Amino acid sequence: MFDKVLSGKIALVTGGGSGIGFAIAKQMLTQGAKVIIASRKQERLSAAAAKLSAYGEVRYHVCDTREPEQVERLMQSISETEKNLHILVNNAGGQFPSPAEDISIKGWNVVINNNLNGTFYVTQTAAKHFFIPQRGGKVINIIANIYRGFPGMAHTGAARAGVDNLTKSLAVEWSKYHIQVNAIAPGIIRSTGLEQYPPELLRGIEETIPAKRLGTPDEVAYLALFLASHLADYITGETIYVDGGQRLWGDVWKM
């Protein structure tokens, strides 16, 4: 029953050239999907696509998800090349740690634009090109552990809470088109994204997590795989945490 649950499916993974997005692309390829990875840096994408091609059919497209025209071109290229899209994983994103009082207006807008606006542009454009006309699709939004706010990264907490709420609105509005919209909230995942944080911020952090360890990109990818498959057809509007229990107990960052 669990063999190749994504056979014949076409998936777009934004930010699929590194970390969690790469792991999601890899797991989807192993389960029979064709995968398009998209982000800003061509070198990163081509190196990732070369590695991913060991698992299945993959191609890349350079796209900054903050730019609606580039997002439109991405969907046009999928229309021309694959003709169809079944799964969208909104994983592209990024932020930086800062006390709230020190976040500049520019820095605030950059993080909101990247994590909230970009997610909306990609989702709406994919829905109009593919999911609504074909009456079906799966959207999976990668957010973050915002269960108790996001002290130390208020900008991304606000952006991800926006995506959490958007997930619910779209799940209801688009249920008539048989589109399921869900979110995954990773805790602290040992991934490329962590490399930008100062080591002192992360030192000893395992002890504050009930699971006493960080998560792995594959542990996020397994849930994405499930949500993308027909096994999750009755799940929509949900945010599922993959965080070793961190939303419930322990300091997220040393303040």
Ligand SMILES: NC(=O)c1ccc[n+]([C@@H]2O[C@H](COP(=O)([O-])OP(=O)(O)OC[C@H]3O[C@@H](n4cnc5c(N)ncnc54)[C@H](OP(=O)(O)O)[C@@H]3O)[C@@H](O)[C@H]2O)c1
């Ligand atoms: N690692 C964690 O502990 C953790 C926890 C919670 C949430 N998350 C979130 O999960 C996602 C993946 O994280 P990660 O750890 O795998 O980090 P990562 O390796 O830095 O991945 C982020 C990816 O997003 C792409 N990206 C960033 N801005 C983009 C834009 N404007 N347009 C298109 N692509 C863009 C980057 O590629 P380019 O540079 O080529 O554009 C990169 O491949 C991120 O949204 C991250 O914030 C991570």
